[in-house]
Amino acid sequence: MLGFRLRFFLQFIFLVFSATLFSQLRPPIKNFTSVDYNGENQNWDISQASSNHIYVANSKGLLEFNGAVWNLYPSPNESIMRSVKFVNGRIYTGCYMEFGYWKRDDFGVLNYTSLSKNLDIPLVEDEEFWNILELGDLIVFQSKKRIYIYNITNNTFKTIDSDNTITNIAKIGETIYFQKIGEGVFRIEYGADTLVSADPILRANEIINIFQKGNDLLILTQGEGFFDLKDGILTKSNMSSNEFLATLTFYDGIKSKNGYFVLGTISNGVVYVNENGDFLNQISLNNGLLNNTVLSVFEDVQSNIWLGLDNGISYLNTKSPYRVFNDDKGVLGSVYVAEIKNEILYLGTNQGLFYKRLDSFENFKFVKGTKGQVWSLKNINGMLFCAHHSGTFLINNGLATKVANIPGTWDIALLDDNSNFLLQGNYDGLYVLEKSDEGIWALRNKIEGFKNSSRYFETIETTILVNHEYNGVFKLKVDSLFQRVENFSEDRSLKGANSGMVKYKGEILYSYKKGIYVYKEVEEKFKKDTLFSKLYAEEDYESGKLIFDEKKDVLWAFTKSGINFLEYEPLTNTPKINNIALTKDIRNGILGYENILSLGNNKYLMGTTSGFLTTNLNEVVPRKFEIFLDYVSVVKQGGSRKIMYNSEEGDFLADEKNIEIAYYTPEFNKFFDTEYQFKLDGMYNSWSDWTKDHTISFENLPYGKYTFNVRSKIGKELSLNTATYSFKIAKPWYISNTMVVFYILGILLFSFLMHNIYQGYYKKQRQKLIEKNRKELEFAQIQSEKEIIRIKNQKLEAEFKGKSKELAASTMNIIKKNELLTKIKNELSPIKDREAIKPVIQVINENLNQDDDWELFQEAFNNADSKFLKKIKKVHPKLSPNDLKLCAYLRLNLSSKEIAQLLNISPRSVEIKRYRLRKKLNLQHEDNLVNYILTI
Template structure:
């Protein structure tokens, strides 16, 4: 008995592990900045989520999380959105939150009105709404609040109240050890008091057509009808280990979602059969599900013991998570005979499609698989170790040449296949029913990951070297005329043949080969698939059955098909971001998955199955969340009313506006675009940022506009907010008038100032001219004085010359007389006869007339000297003065002697006596002294 049970358990675990699951989005406490545990979830009519977290009330609008701390700083256990109120319950406290005019939630306590009636340590675990009543359930009581008259009615229990349930138009609750009660006219009425109603805890109760369904914590599902409870068989009973349920909801399609204590979430159909079992291994953040909620888009939110998870049940995408790394990164995929094959970096795996079985490795294919190709009825596997043929879970190597990238048909030769390898091109030949390696094409030795045959040429794209083109002989033995075009080359480029054309894709667009010019020309239509900014890979995949060409970009997946009425290609897109797809860049792969429009897209950790016919984005709206202003004077931030036109002072010109689109899709991110009319009229670039900040706005009137885009769908509306920034006080009307008056007065004052300035300048110029004239006059006078001085100097020179001539004449006359006298005395014997002559000569030699004439000439030449001399030495005799005059003329003693009619020796004696009178020192030169006077 144990072996079948163990085998059943193993098969169950394997089948659950290998399921394709709906997209799962996880939010950690670090994302929402609160505590781990999330006890209840509710949603408003505008799709905002509210979660009762251990730290308070969480709000999520799809763009940002907000936390509103619990009013008494205790764990928040329950939340329920009713119209515009968010009711919450926590320890010894319950009430509601309502949004004020500034867009912020404000709390109003209801429990304070009956604070004296509360029981010690009471916590409120459940909140329900019915008509005009709100019911708050603790473990001891139910408080019924009348929203019309603001009154309370209390339902007591002598034992613990496990849970409260809303079933149709009735309210049920369970008392410990007593059973399940129904409230009628405000009074509890016992409904069920046997089986799990007494022995187990009921998690939830659901209304069905003829009975009600009870979900118990430990014993599965039960049906209740006419007061009797019976076991309701479901897949939950066969799951092992035994499931302990903590939360449960019924979905709109009548299926069920059960949250467990340690086994994640279980999805059952309306008949109780297992749809999916999703736990932490398969993508949930945590295995303990404290709360569940189906949102307005019919997807499931899970409040976990550690975080929040979101199951996108209505998504056209299903996901296979290879969390254990069993399969590896998927490089190729294909479906043959209802069998799915995955070529990965770890080998070739397979399993039946739409099966819950796990993937199995085909023996002998361990290692890197590069591509898979069905040719005729044969499945070829291109592998790092060569080329394999795959048949019913077995692989047989037919080409023992290392590194087969790709394999393809040879046009017109059905018995030949061309394959690209690490070191060139090879030919496979079919002989009978067997394929074998025939030869390597001579003359080409380059790696041939991408190759295509067009006409009589073979093209090979080498990402680093360029595009090779070559001619091959009819038997595909030898390549000739090998040429390389290095114009276009680059990492992750690719070539493909589509609709009879050879295409080359690189970051700047898609090129088409023109056989006439033997060059690649840009295809303007196909190049619209991507831009240089969102280019990821040039790999193009041809869906031969439907004639689609797939191109992968950073923002989406482009699908190119031929138009039915025109030859113009039709380009459609699947808005799946590359970071969401998890592609192996350059090795993207896609495979048609059955006939329902599903396609399998391989990734680095599993694969996605996308229903391309169901990838339609629903309509949605964008909303402004909050508007806040910052006062730059004190740097304080204040929220303002977002529904009324803003009117701000000039110093309140720093604004922050947040916005959101309450849509939740893991694979379709929401992007926003905004403009601020009045200053920035151009729309911003699309961005995931949901906040716009404007600083130092000038005064004026503005209108902020924002729209959103999810995938390729634009929001139905453009959310707007208008505001005005007033002029600063110094630009008000009063001050503007004062400025005008001030300007006029200033202009007048300036005019007067200019007049005074120019008048002053004119006076300065006049004074300057006068000074210049006086200066010129002084210069003229100076010139006149100079001329006069020159004239005086000429006169002085002339007088000096006259004096010199006079002195020389006296000297010569005296010398002549002296010589005559000497001759007479010496030659004439009759002395008496010559005495008269001698007396005349002596008289002429001693007469004073010569001195007087000399003195007059000397005074004319050097008028001041004699005065200075007499003033300096008043004791000098006339002979001393005469000697000084001769010395002033710088005459030697020999020249002076005739003038004085004395000997040279006498002149020297006179000079000596003169020094004595002048009291000259021994070292002083007499002539120098006289010249300096």
């Protein structure tokens, strides 16, 4: 009964203590779901390679994480993978009825080699391998009934069998310890098991893990907590949390490099205990984990704690200078402002004002009466004022006293350094608070003549500058009692979303996207300041909210890429701008209401939309890291893919011109995303913009040589190295060297042929030109000859005409002579004395019949038409001389009468001759004799 009550009491203490722990800060946590890593929910074991790759034994297979992307390698027999261990380039894994190792090939792909298939003995029925350890050249695989010791050098096995269940194995120094349920704790010596302790506690209770404690052993048991084993004697550990630990159900646990015990539980998340056994923290589903059941715990080389969960994977940045308070239950809400007074931390949120003592484990408490939006907290002369949606409060030791019931107080400030008057900005203008002689604050008046919302305001004597992000900056001249506005002006040239205004060392600063401006009293206007404007670049602008920490003499500005602050060097008093690389996404603050509070010792608190985070700038130490190439993927035009890995130089074909390159930086940091920048010498010779993408694709690259360069950035730190990969893309076949030779030969041959062709062409052209010139000369000569012929013809024609005239004259003379002789003869015919006239008539007859006339005619005719008689003789060789005479006369187109006179015959006889001539010429009836003769 006493034991039951004690256990109940301890469980109650645990629950209470756990509730207080939930209010503590925790390290940043990064969670991965099964969707992120594309595996099953449960993750049984974790290991890390020398390259910083993380390997996880998942229910679906082996998970590999390089800091940028997860890869899944299914288990060799599709069973649950229970264990994983990286040793000297090999990843040893164990699953159901199978164990072996994975090794990367030349293409960057992990290939599996089975070791269990080389055993000389069969595996135990339904055997699963839950743990793997490394001891020099030995790799130890543990199942529930047997331990296999594999010698890497000679590929031999030794086995240790057990009739009872082997719960776990642990490596302490150079010795392997393990437990057999019901028998006790053993160690392996010379390949055999040796009993170390058979204490009833060790026989009856499952051992979670065994740790080294000086020269002794510290054993964590299930249900009994920690025990010390010294010289074979087991004693209860004197750790202060031991009784509490006995109430928990553990699955795994490790001792971290800093000496803390990190214990994974079933249903209670992970518990931190220091070397003395004191509780440090507990992290569970309520404050950051994906799941409360922790199946495996692993510490990587950067001291991050990796948790394999029953549903997902988480890692904790235990060395991070940042700590997080997440209001997962929504009690606090979004933190708009924080302030410290009397060692009490106050948080002003959208749900009210909360407080707790600094560095305590207690929960935040609500300040009664402050439900609703808190806009600002101001510690003025030792008094804490709260500017609230419902009015103005004075806060003291967790109690709120309302001093002004005017709704919507934005901010409060001393009125012109007068400690008895306060100026507050409200939704509807400006108000003055006054402290009475009894020390009680109360509303005195509203400043008449101004009704605009006054979130940001600053005073210079009786001048009030009010910033309104939509209307610009108002300049109000008020009376000496701050009761009414006497003069009003508005500068609309300065306005912008999320603009701000603050008084810094007596100067009024106005900040918006275009930069930071200083108010010049003499000129009564704002002018841009080059020093202050270096706090942010226009493209990095996020919010104009500026915060001046008078105690630290630091001016804070909030940008997209981080938090910048201006401070002065202590020795030289020169201004210097520093940076905290917390991006707006990581800060998770409220835009325009950013806040930062000094906690002392260079520690700061910043409000978020669901709580707050703290940072210790003393712990912000730049970490050295490198970038590596993951793979080079070449996509052919046909769609096939070839993976290149760790190649000195890629040598790609002409159709392998689509290149994808993946790279990674194996750093695991919740608050700092890794960014990458690349360039491709030979194509893009300047660095690209920073991006979170860990792959880049180049499409349709032309042939040539390239060198890919990539570097990474975490926060503001650059990687130590620049990863490079050189490759070349071959020329297309049609412009390859061989083809170029062919092209050259072809060009030469073509040139030779073209030369010959052109030579022949020009030779032909020359010949044609010569021929043309010759023809032109001939033509000219012919033309000349024709002209000569024409002239000759003209001459001949003239001669012909002359001859024809002579012929005609001759013919006419003959005809006239014959006519005369005939007439004379006819005149003599009536004379009766015939004898007397006979001689005369005889002379006349002789003259009429003389051939001399014909010969004369013939000569004249030949002179006029020399070829006719030859042609007609040739055509009609049977013609008689008389026929030729008749033809000659007909050629001259003489009439029958004229012909009769020439022939000294009657016209009738001429007709007869003509008729006979037609017969000889074979003319038809319709043919004209004269026309025929003229055509010859």
